[in-house]
Amino acid sequence: VDAPLPAARPRRIVVPSGGIGGARFLRGLLAAAPDAEVTVIGNTADDITLFGLRICPDLDTLMYTLGGGIHVEQGWGRDQETYVVKSELAAYGAGPDWFGLGDRDLATHIVRTQMLDAGYPLSEVTTALCTSWGLAARGVRLLPMTDDRVETHVVIESAGREGGTSRRAVHFQEYWVRLRAEPVAHEVVAVGADTARPGPGVIDALAGADLVLLPPSNPVVSIGTILAVPGIRDALRATPARVVVLSPVIGGAPVRGMADKVLAAIGVASTAEAVAALYGGRESGGLLDGWLVDEHDADAVPVVEALGVRCAAVPLLMPDQEHAAAMAHAALGLAAELKVAPA
Numbered sequence: 001v002d003a004p005l006p007a008a009r010p011r012r013i014v015v016p017s018g019g020i021g022g023a024r025f026l027r028g029l030l031a032a033a034p035d036a037e038v039t040v041i042g043n044t045a046d047d048i049t050l051f052g053l054r055i056c057p058d059l060d061t062l063m064y065t066l067g068g069g070i071h072v073e074q075g076w077g078r079d080q081e082t083y084v085v086k087s088e089l090a091a092y093g094a095g096p097d098w099f100g101l102g103d104r105d106l107a108t109h110i111v112r113t114q115m116l117d118a119g120y121p122l123s124e125v126t127t128a129l130c131t132s133w134g135l136a137a138r139g140v141r142l143l144p145m146t147d148d149r150v151e152t153h154v155v156i157e158s159a160g161r162e163g164g165t166s167r168r169a170v171h172f173q174e175y176w177v178r179l180r181a182e183p184v185a186h187e188v189v190a191v192g193a194d195t196a197r198p199g200p201g202v203i204d205a206l207a208g209a210d211l212v213l214l215p216p217s218n219p220v221v222s223i224g225t226i227l228a229v230p231g232i233r234d235a236l237r238a239t240p241a242r243v244v245v246l247s248p249v250i251g252g253a254p255v256r257g258m259a260d261k262v263l264a265a266i267g268v269a270s271t272a273e274a275v276a277a278l279y280g281g282r283e284s285g286g287l288l289d290g291w292l293v294d295e296h297d298a299d300a301v302p303v304v305e306a307l308g309v310r311c312a313a314v315p316l317l318m319p320d321q322e323h324a325a326a327m328a329h330a331a332l333g334l335a336a337e338l339k340v341a342p343a
């Protein structure tokens, strides 16, 4: 008697992703599913132009992490980095000085800007840069969510002219890096999202996926901005693939970053179940088939299952690649348990 075939392992896995959390999860996924074809849909709303250079933090974090050039502890920027150019810019008083642009990292921004200025779309630029970093050899494609300009701005309170207070929008990078996400975020706006078109290959990747995984990226300024590009949310709802998401919130707080501040801006509590409700169960018009919470949030499991979403509590911290691989296995396992999503 032939041994039963192993449960068909998903071949085409699509991962909409932000920066650091997503990149760390991806490293685990590649270890857990080495024969999968992984397509990452990268958030580009963090992007910023500084010193005339186009900087794409989430795309670069994904590219450097999967290409082996990331500064591991930081989760952004290059390993063995130096900051000579940055100090020379400071000597000229050329600002801004709050964004840490390293010498090696600058080469990426110069090449990207050169290609963009030559008329190449961001998707082709990203493919060229990722090819240089050997991502294709690892079966990974990185697709920008859009080739159009989308930038997240955060509305904060600021001192008014006559001593009162007024509101102003700052670029997400200024809010996060210069202001350390200290001011209350009254509103988070993905400027340009409403007229942005999904990048080349994005809709097809979602439609043709065997499985869609959402890593523990920021639900507002990473996943939220990807979903804000017209057509992407609908493609996620329409795909026959199951959609399994890993909670970005553990024990009432984000694992890293400022998700609590931007979740508050949209009136969502920083709990695993509140973020699950934000994404919504597929049966009630949302995106989710499966939701993984950390063991600290085991009491959220029945709440999430009440949304019609399969839920499991597993370790969700990623101190190293082994933990990330275990999380990826847990996500693949939950996906395998799910019935095929209703057509």
Ligand code: FO1
Binding pocket: 018, 019, 020, 046, 055, 056, 057, 058, 060, 061, 076, 077, 098, 099, 100, 101, 105, 173, 176, 177
């Ligand atoms: N994050 C910081 O907290 N401080 C920095 O000085 C900084 C510089 C930087 C330079 C290039 C780059 O690609 C990312 C950089 N980041 C920095 C991270 C960046 O703010 C990311 O967008 C966030 O970590 C969210 O993904």
